[in-house]
Amino acid sequence: xxxxxxxxxxxxxxxxxxxxxxxxxxxxxxxxxxxxxxxxxxxxxxxxxxxxxxxxxxxxxxxxxxxxxxxxxxxxxxxxxxxxxxxxxxxxxxxxxxxxxxxxxxxxxxxxxxxxxxxxxxxxxxxxxxxxxxxxxxxxxxxxxxxxxxxxxxxxxxxxxxxxxxxxxxxxxxxxxxxxxxxxxxxxxxxxxxxxxxxxxxxxxxxxxxxxxxxxxxxxxxxxxxxxxxxxxxxxxxxxxxxxxxxxxxxxxxxxxxxxxxxxxxxxxxxxxxxxxxxxxxxxxxxxxxxxxxxxxxxxxxxxxxxxxxxxxxxxxxxxxxxxxxxxxxxxxxxxxxxxxxxxxxxxxxxxxxxx
Amino acid sequence: xxxxxxxxxxxxxxxxxxxxxxxxxxxxxxxxxxxxxxxxxxxxxxxxxxxxxxxxxxxxxxxxxxxxxxxxxxxxxxxxxxxxxxxxxxxxxxxxxxxxxxxxxxxxxxxxxxxxxxxxxxxxxxxxxxxxxxxxxxxxxxxxxxxxxxxxxxxxxxxxxxxxxxxxxxxxxxxxxxxxxxxxxxxxxxxxxxxxxxxxxxxxxxxxxxxxxxxxxxxxxxxxxxxxxxxxxxxxxxxxxxxxxxxxxxxxxxxxxxxxxxxxxxxxxxxxxxxxxxxxxxxxxxxxxxxxxxxxxxxxxxxxxxxxxxxxxxxxxxxxxxxxxxxxxxxxxxxxxxxxxxxxxxxxxxxxxxxxxxxxxxxxxxxxxxxxxxxxxxxxxxxxxxxxxxxxxxxxxxxxxxxxxxxxxxxxxxxxxxxxxxxxxxxxxxxxxxxxxxxxxxxxxxxxxxxxxxxxxxxxxxxxxxxxxxxxxxxxxxxxxxxxxxxxxxxxxxxxxxxxxxxxxxxxxxxxxxxxxxxxxxxxxxxxxxxxxxxxxxxxxxxxxxxxxxxxxxxxxxxxxxxxxxxxxxxxxxxxxxxxxxxxxxxxxxxxxxxxxxxxxxxxxxxxxxxxxxxxxxxxxxxxxxxxxxxxx
Numbered sequence: 001x002x003x004x005x006x007x008x009x010x011x012x013x014x015x016x017x018x019x020x021x022x023x024x025x026x027x028x029x030x031x032x033x034x035x036x037x038x039x040x041x042x043x044x045x046x047x048x049x050x051x052x053x054x055x056x057x058x059x060x061x062x063x064x065x066x067x068x069x070x071x072x073x074x075x076x077x078x079x080x081x082x083x084x085x086x087x088x089x090x091x092x093x094x095x096x097x098x099x100x101x102x103x104x105x106x107x108x109x110x111x112x113x114x115x116x117x118x119x120x121x122x123x124x125x126x127x128x129x130x131x132x133x134x135x136x137x138x139x140x141x142x143x144x145x146x147x148x149x150x151x152x153x154x155x156x157x158x159x160x161x162x163x164x165x166x167x168x169x170x171x172x173x174x175x176x177x178x179x180x181x182x183x184x185x186x187x188x189x190x191x192x193x194x195x196x197x198x199x200x201x202x203x204x205x206x207x208x209x210x211x212x213x214x215x216x217x218x219x220x221x222x223x224x225x226x227x228x229x230x231x232x233x234x235x236x237x238x239x240x241x242x243x244x245x246x247x248x249x250x251x252x253x254x255x256x257x258x259x260x261x262x263x264x265x266x267x268x269x270x271x272x273x274x275x276x277x278x279x280x281x282x283x284x285x286x287x288x289x290x291x292x293x294x295x296x297x298x299x300x301x302x303x304x305x306x307x308x309x310x311x312x313x314x315x316x317x318x319x320x321x322x323x324x325x326x327x328x329x330x331x332x333x334x335x336x337x338x339x340x341x342x343x344x345x346x347x348x349x350x351x352x353x354x355x356x
Numbered sequence: 357x358x359x360x361x362x363x364x365x366x367x368x369x370x371x372x373x374x375x376x377x378x379x380x381x382x383x384x385x386x387x388x389x390x391x392x393x394x395x396x397x398x399x400x401x402x403x404x405x406x407x408x409x410x411x412x413x414x415x416x417x418x419x420x421x422x423x424x425x426x427x428x429x430x431x432x433x434x435x436x437x438x439x440x441x442x443x444x445x446x447x448x449x450x451x452x453x454x455x456x457x458x459x460x461x462x463x464x465x466x467x468x469x470x471x472x473x474x475x476x477x478x479x480x481x482x483x484x485x486x487x488x489x490x491x492x493x494x495x496x497x498x499x500x501x502x503x504x505x506x507x508x509x510x511x512x513x514x515x516x517x518x519x520x521x522x523x524x525x526x527x528x529x530x531x532x533x534x535x536x537x538x539x540x541x542x543x544x545x546x547x548x549x550x551x552x553x554x555x556x557x558x559x560x561x562x563x564x565x566x567x568x569x570x571x572x573x574x575x576x577x578x579x580x581x582x583x584x585x586x587x588x589x590x591x592x593x594x595x596x597x598x599x600x601x602x603x604x605x606x607x608x609x610x611x612x613x614x615x616x617x618x619x620x621x622x623x624x625x626x627x628x629x630x631x632x633x634x635x636x637x638x639x640x641x642x643x644x645x646x647x648x649x650x651x652x653x654x655x656x657x658x659x660x661x662x663x664x665x666x667x668x669x670x671x672x673x674x675x676x677x678x679x680x681x682x683x684x685x686x687x688x689x690x691x692x693x694x695x696x697x698x699x700x701x702x703x704x705x706x707x708x709x710x711x712x713x714x715x716x717x718x719x720x721x722x723x724x725x726x727x728x729x730x731x732x733x734x735x736x737x738x739x740x741x742x743x744x745x746x747x748x749x750x751x752x753x754x755x756x757x758x759x760x761x762x763x764x765x766x767x768x769x770x771x772x773x774x775x776x777x778x779x780x781x782x783x784x785x786x787x788x789x790x791x792x793x794x795x796x797x798x799x800x801x802x803x804x805x806x807x808x809x810x811x812x813x814x815x816x817x818x819x820x821x822x823x824x825x826x827x828x829x830x831x832x833x834x835x836x837x838x839x840x841x842x843x844x845x846x847x848x849x850x851x852x853x854x855x856x857x858x859x860x861x862x863x864x865x866x867x868x869x870x871x872x873x874x875x876x877x878x879x880x881x882x883x884x885x886x887x888x889x890x891x892x893x894x895x896x897x898x899x900x901x902x903x904x905x906x907x908x909x910x911x912x913x914x915x916x917x918x919x920x921x922x923x924x925x926x927x928x929x930x931x932x933x934x935x936x937x938x939x940x941x942x943x944x945x946x947x948x949x950x951x952x953x954x955x956x957x958x959x960x961x962x963x964x965x966x967x968x969x970x971x972x973x974x975x976x977x978x979x980x981x982x983x984x985x986x987x988x989x
Contacts, residue, residue, distance in 0.1 A: 252601070
């Protein structure tokens with residue numbers, strides 16, 4: 001026990017987990033977090049010594065898809081997160097208590113764990129009409145959000161609502177809904193965009209934060225690098241068809257049945273950063289492109305107002321150049337030839353080394 | 357003496373809801389009940405001037421809990437406007453996704469949003485694990501007959517994979533987890549509830565332990581139920597659809613195809629998981645808890661359901677040509693399209709009215725009122741059809757407190773961000789209970805030729821009536837009845853998934869792999885103006901979307917959703933909707949711990965993001981065309 005608070009390892013022990021299982025578990029989550037095996041001892045140490053962190057999860061203007069996504073997580077399962085990793089002390093969706101009793105409990109937790117709890121925000125505050133388009137406990141959500149942020153160690157912005165504004169902030173944004181970084185300016189905020197975010201991206205971020213006692217490495221926009229470092233296009237299983245200029249021209253055509261590239265159907269994969277292509281949904285089961293629909297770019301800032309979902313992207317940023325589907329189609333043969341040569345060269349270098 | 361108690365926030369719901377009740381202390385009766393939606397987002401305004409083909413994605417974000425239902429209503433709406441008939445496979449796939457939603461949403465509601473109104477982890481600690489295991493076997497025996505009402509059309513399941521474990525070790529494991537949680541002092545989601553309320557003593561500790569164990573067990577199993585959404589729509593929540601059918605092309609020649617044999621096998625496995633979770637866990641637990649509550653006389657909370665319920669019907673067996681022209685109602689299998697009045701007087705005395713296309717398009721039948729909502733009309737004392745709606749926000753603050761710090765709301769003035777929809781100027785309850793009353797009345801009074809789904813509903817109701825030894829008009833219009841109807845409908849939805857997957861197989865076998873009708877994909881093929889209606893039976897009740905398309909863009913879009921019906925404030929005549937009526941029909945033992953109120957309100961499965969998304973702040977007429985006459989066509 002550290003300062004009278006239970007550590008991860010103690011919590012796991014309490015749940016009947018053996019030392020051996022604990023080490024195995026640590027290895028698995030090290031992999032899950034995208035860390036090399038050399039980090040396993042660090043993970044083990046973190047789990048043995050870090051106290052469990054209370055989480056306050058508040059809801060503004062939203063649709064609760066983030067909460068639903070969170071409980072879809074397979075690794076770890078929702079029950080493991082809720083019973084062994086965090087102490088979810090306040091959540092409009094899952095908390096047993098309601099009304100004054102629940103609000104008082106939130107106040108108590110904010111005092112008891114001042115500077116230590118994580119504030120998770122689902123949805124966003126509307127600024128219109130003094131914030132009275134979203135009222136919680138008879139007060140504007142905005143007021144409660146700012147208050148809860150004061151004593152938070154860090155803030156997690158769940159989903160595209162909290163991160164960017166999402167659907168209620170789409171034009172003409174009738175309620176003047178704003179992303180939370182517009183109203184919380186003095187705390188570290190990790191953005192987990194997506195409508196909703198991928199379940200394991202949500203739980204993976206929580207695990208990292210709790211285990212290492214800090215936010216995961218973030219990109220310039222505040223998103224965890226490990227989950228938002230790649231464009232969906234670059235990790236898409238249909239990428240080869242793009243390179244070959246083989247496209248779906250209309251829903252349910254021959255190309256659609258063969259799983260060709262959806263770029264011409266408006267796919268936003270080329271401009272969207274998320275783990276849909278590599279991690280996928282449901283532990284690799286599928287993602288929108290695999291189901292035959294283009295990516296709508298739901299983790300991108302302002303994706304509702306970036307043009308029609310079915311009109312194609314005009315240009316795709318390639319490394320050091322710009323191109324589009326027609327050009328790729330036209331140069332596909334040439335590129336394939338260049339690729340073959342390059343491949344041949346590399347093979348030779350390799351085989352040459354072998355001979356040495 | 358009467359005291360006013362506020363419950364805000366109401367937790368374990370979607371969105372933001374505030375309740376205020378006045379309880380008469382000696383009689384424990386609720387003398388006044390106020391229900392207010394306290395959020396709105398304005399999505400209909402946001403979809404104006406957008407491409408009708410992408411509106412499904414916007415309206416889908418009305419709700420992420422009943423995710424998919426607003427996408428379904430939206431594609432149906434646009435297809436209705438543009439006269440698009442979808443292929444058979446698309447209809448079957450959409451119905452599998454709808455059945456999947458019923459199975460998942462209802463189950464999660466019961467275990468994770470509602471169970472803690474009935475059972476307590478602190479009581480579960482007191483249970484004897486050996487007696488609990490014996491009780492699990494006993495209740496499977498006692499209530500297991502319900503399982504036989506599920507028909508396996510597919511016939512491909514060797515044995516149930518998810519079967520309730522009835523061993524002392526299983527229950528002891530869960531009990532130890534809860535004990536340790538309590539001892540650690542970090543109760544997390546279980547913290548700060550009114551666990552000392554005497555209602556938690558109603559059930560033996562062993563029932564608490566079964567339910568709490570299954571709360572945790574099903575928290576991990578629920579994700580498997582929605583796998584069909586991930587296969588057909590690419591993810592869940594918020595799977596993808598397209599106007600004209602589905603995006604998931606079928607090919608038995610390609611592993612890269614969105615749908616092939618392997619993908620269908622994944623769906624089939626999930627369809628059986630839905631059945632097992634509904635049949636072996638949810639229904640058994642529900643009947644065990646519900647029977648004891650009913651036996652102890654807890655038959656309160658019926659409220660408006662005793663007087664009037666409403667539904668639209670769903671699950672088209674085959675593709676239909678149109679909703680606004682009525683073909684939809686010829687094709688549906690779930691005949692909850694009706695209004696039933698006075699069910700509480702007995703099914704023979706109940707009054708049945710069918711609901712068809714006329715009810716959706718006639719401007720005098722379905723209307724919304726704003727007398728007690730924070731909006732104003734030129735004439736505050738009239739109702740407007742969604743096609744003629746005006747939204748002009750007029751926030752007036754509370755009765756006591758300040759504009760931004762409420763003490764009590766003013767039910768004599770305006771008090772909610774929800775409008776008040778009414779059917780022929782009358783309030784109606786919607787939802788699984790409403791649908792079950794409508795189908796039961798329609799079949800028993802001989803108004804319809806029952807489909808297999810209608811027959812299943814009747815058989816389920818008769819099964820429960822026999823078990824409780826009470827006629828349907830006594831046990832159904834109650835809080836327990838509302839909760840029971842949802843459980844029965846979980847089984848019905850799971851069975852629909854099974855039925856439509858079989859139809860999908862048979863159709864593919866017959867050589868048809870089409871999933872999308874693209875004839876009218878290009879806006880150049882559309883008329884310059886069109887109007888549509890898209891309806892569905894959402895998990896929480898009757899859902900309607902209305903649209904007007906002009907020059908390839910959305911001219912107007914309106915949705916009237918289940919929680920708007922149930923959670924609306926009073927109308928100009930002072931008529932209360934289902935939430936308020938249910939609360940006033942509930943006995944509250946301890947005014948400061950109104951657990952019974954939460955139980956009754958949770959029995960509706962409130963969804964506030966759904967109910968309060970609809971308004972336009974621009975003080976403009978939302979719809980500007982006339983019904984009939986020389987309008988625009």
